[in-house]
Amino acid sequence: MSPRAACRLETLGCSGVYDYVPGKVDWLAHNLPVEGKDADLVTAGRLAQHDVVMCRLDERVGDVRELILASGYGFGLVTTADGVVLGRLRRSALDGDPKLRAEEVMEPGPSTVRPDTLAGDLAKRLADRELQFAVVTNPEGRLIGVVRRADLERAVSA
Secondary structure (H helix, E strand, O other): OOHHHHHHHHHOOOOOOOOOOOOHHHHHHOOOOOOOOOOOOOEHHHHOEOOOEEEOOOOEHHHHHHHHHHOOOOEEEEEOOOOEEEEEEEHHHHHOOOOOEHHHHOEEOOOEEOOOOEHHHHHHHHHHOOOOEEEEEOOOOEEEEEEEHHHHHHHHHO
16 A cells, blocks of 8 residues: 555544555565455465475585485475575485485576466466476565475366
């Protein structure tokens, strides 16, 4: 809402009024709650799971190998301490020297999507590219989660 509108609401006695300067698109891209006609839209952020294996650049492949192999994704994500996605550790990268650091074998800068991406649009994009998963991040690149194509398709058909 505009600063003027926020000020007017305050003069009318409303409390908890905020002027979110970056705007609605930024709000949605951060997977923040919404109201109104778009509140029921199924998005990647709503379906994202938080169970992906994460590690840091300096962690040894051997230390995360079993966790990644046991996960339902077949990959892990290399992140900073505050959750910025730096790379992906594919299952195939785990077969080498277990003493190698994640940084040495990761796929840098994996593709990501924003949480406000509509489920139907993302399901189609993944199907067209024969992909099963999408990594969901906010505009700063912080991990929100991973969404499965099957979950997107199920949500769209419901």
